[in-house]
């Protein structure tokens with residue numbers, strides 16, 4: 564790997580999400596990448612293949628593949644995608660214990676080598692795995708961030724843009740809560756060029772779109788039959804990494820460890836966060852209506868059950 568002053572990003576897990584994330588990081592010139600996996604030769608092979616794309620794509624960003632953590636030392640960001648993906652009929656929660664073992668091992672190995680890194684968690688079940696990563700790394704909450712809301716709102720935006728036949732760029736969506744069946748899309752804060760979608764789409768139709776958003780992950784699992792989504796998940800992870808490394812102060816929905824925000828304490832939950840070079844620089848609180856508060860409360864319960872199973876609460 565040619566030494567450089569570019570940011571260093573470790574991607575753990577060189578599977579569907581991890582390899583695609585690495586590709587996007589290079590193509591968008593976000594930084595140099597170290598790709599880690601337990602399968603011998605696989606991360607090395609994918610990294611070399613991606614390095615050889617540089618002359619054609621016109622990037623000088625470097626990438627190396629490895630089966631150990633030595634080369635990850637001094638990373639600015641660690642994007643954690645290692646774990647098992649859902650199979651058809653398997654809920655995110657079924658993955659809990661297996662992925663908890665994987666996350667514990669990886670974070671305990673990697674955090675001491677990159678003590679100043681910001682961790683972006685991707686492994687499911689997302690909110691519980693982010694909590695575990697924070698505990699195992701000992702990092703402050705600003706530096707452990709879960710990727711889910713960017714993906715969930717990207718799905719919501721896609722469906723809204725399709726429905727209204729407008730550019731996705733004009734559609735902003737707001738999604739709170741846990742990643743999963745209890746996510747809380749907020750239609751009244753979701754807008755097309757500033758106009759709330761509640762004024763543009765009839766309530767019954769909007770409810771269908773909200774439901775499709777909630778089931779967005781499962782819809783893809785069902786079609787693929789093996790494995791789960793990875794193009795939109797990788798795009799979402801890279802948007803977060805780019806917002807952090809380029810200190811963009813972007814407001815993105817991320818899973819963050821709440822310390823009283825939205826009336827909840829000691830739990831990871833999807834909320835709007837300002838992402839900059841320090842990681843989560845602030846959490847935005849908005850007023851929720853009673854039914855939205857209830858929905859968020861259900862989300863908290865679902866996440867709490869998971870963290871209890873892995874002994875974090």
Ligand code: TXD
Nearest residue numbers: 576577578579580600601645646647648685686687710796
């Ligand atoms: O919104 C979100 N947060 C998500 C989460 C969106 C999409 C996928 N989401 C979850 O990401 C999914 O449920 C899984 O838990 C992870 C990874 O999904 P992916 O589709 O990339 O799974 P793959 O293709 O099976 O890749 C996982 C890789 C695979 O190559 C394993 O060999 C590797 O992880 N793996 C490890 N690498 C390093 N270290 C350890 N211990 C390890 N264990 C497995």
